[in-house]
Amino acid sequence: MEGAASVPGFTILSVLGSGGFSTVYRALQESIGREVAVKIDHRVLLDEADRSRFRAEVRAAGQVSGHPNVIDIHDAGITADGRAYLVMELCPAGSLADYLRQHGSMPLTQVLDVGVAIADALAAAHRVGVVHRDVKPANVLYDRYGHPELADFGLAARYDPTTESTSTLELLTPAYAAPEMFWSRRPTPAVDVYGLSATLYALLTGRPPRWPRGGGNLTDAEIAGLHSAPVPGIAGVPDSVVAVLRAGMAREPENRLPTAGALRDALRAQRAALGTAPERLADPGAPGADHDVADQPTARLPRLRPSVGGDT
Template identity: 55%
Template sequence: MVTDARVTVPTVPGLTGLSVLARGGYATVYRAVQESIGRDVAVKVENRRLESELDQRRFLREARAAGRMSGHPNVIDLFDAGVTADGHPYLIMELCEASYADRMKTNPLSPVEARDVGVKIADALADAHALGVLHRDVKPANLLISRFGEPQLADFGLAVLVEVRDHSITLDALTPAYAPPEMFRYAPPSPAADVYALSATLYALMRGRPPRWRDDVNPGLVPTVDMFGEPIPDVPGVPPELMALLRAGLAHDEHRRPTAVELRDALFVLDFELDGARPARPVRRPVFDTPTSRSNESTVASGDDDVTRVIPY
């Protein structure tokens, strides 16, 4: 890494002009230029080092698994991955300038908009789960807006970066307001956790703050856990059928939540048109056989292509 008086800037092969976009507990995101083609990109650099060669190999294997998600039209493209000379893993990704976290602070989504975003992101999660990949941190800040105005699910890199660590610290990298109850018990991540997080996110995008929050102030970890026992208030102007679906996704019992496929399809058939708009209907087109396992180790890490892809047009 190169150090100046203000910040330590990593050296990433092929990238120049790195400047900090965001800093987090587990990684720093930089804006950079990919020299070979003059493209602006985002590069996420892990704050910690991978000390062993085994960890580095596992990171690169998991990065390849996350890279398979890039083909989905509502997932941020992952261009490259690697490890810096001093052991920091990095991911080079598509650059988006805005997020739905920014949007909800000033102009919360209408029910129609939230439904349409939900259909697309639930489809992305359904595709990921079929490939044996979990997201683990769905939230408004990880729903970016492409230059074409499309919602893009970002930060599948979290699944990559935490895979090389102990499960007991996974919660440290999550956002409590959108994490399900079982994650606070350090239960292993599951597809149901992604469904909970997406349901909480869609709720927040319409209300302007996460479920059960009484105001815009983050109540902190302990009060957030205590709030799980409170009912989820209605959002003014949101049709009851959409509220019922989100409450199903926010069920305390993970086994009672819909799958990502079920959530996607249930969102799509909601018919409360305010302006005659309809989302693009997901067309489930099998390219390979249905996966025999949803395990990241057996389906994704093996490199087998026995998966079903879900592609909206």
């Protein structure tokens, strides 16, 4: 593809999306004829310290990429001109951000199914010391079978209080970032509990919690004020469900649900109280749509028009 970056062994087919820091391409892995997503960073890794940090973050992401609700990472490297790239599973059905843009709020049972699946993925990451740091609707994609997968571990790193953090505020989406990310504190697993809870709240309401429309250029003081505001109830949603999400979005990390596993279990209990089996709304035209994955408590959604890089 003319003008696209070159990654050895891959033919770039089209641009899936582009943001301020990277471009994601649809590409063909030549050796086995498989279509994949290739994410190439716009910034050049100038020195060995930058390259070492990138390799460490890739290894951290690779620790959890085998989970059924984490996007698979097939390869990683650095282009000839010094830019980092990741080769990932292609998820053609779009993201939760696409769903919000196209449909607005999501039915409660589907939201709980998504929450259980992604909370379990986060629990697996936290068990090996990896914190995602940027859980939001745009980073939950749907595979070809309609299962939600947590993507973009580009900010992820091992939680180690003795090492330097590589994340910066400019890379975060404030509507879903935990308040302590603005307090110069090292991120802990509690930031992922907050991000997922905020994401699920947005799926139920069509909007991020506490966040005003058009609030893209708020000061740190204004953001702090929003984090201190109460989380409103949601019409048509049981108070017990809203209580779980409020517990996941407590302002102080020590007042939140203690772990992603605790959030998963609380969501699972709410789902069980509603009864009925998890909904499966697979696109009948999607490859493998009749494939049944055992013990997969996730919703299958209609095929969406994918757009990478949105922050809804």
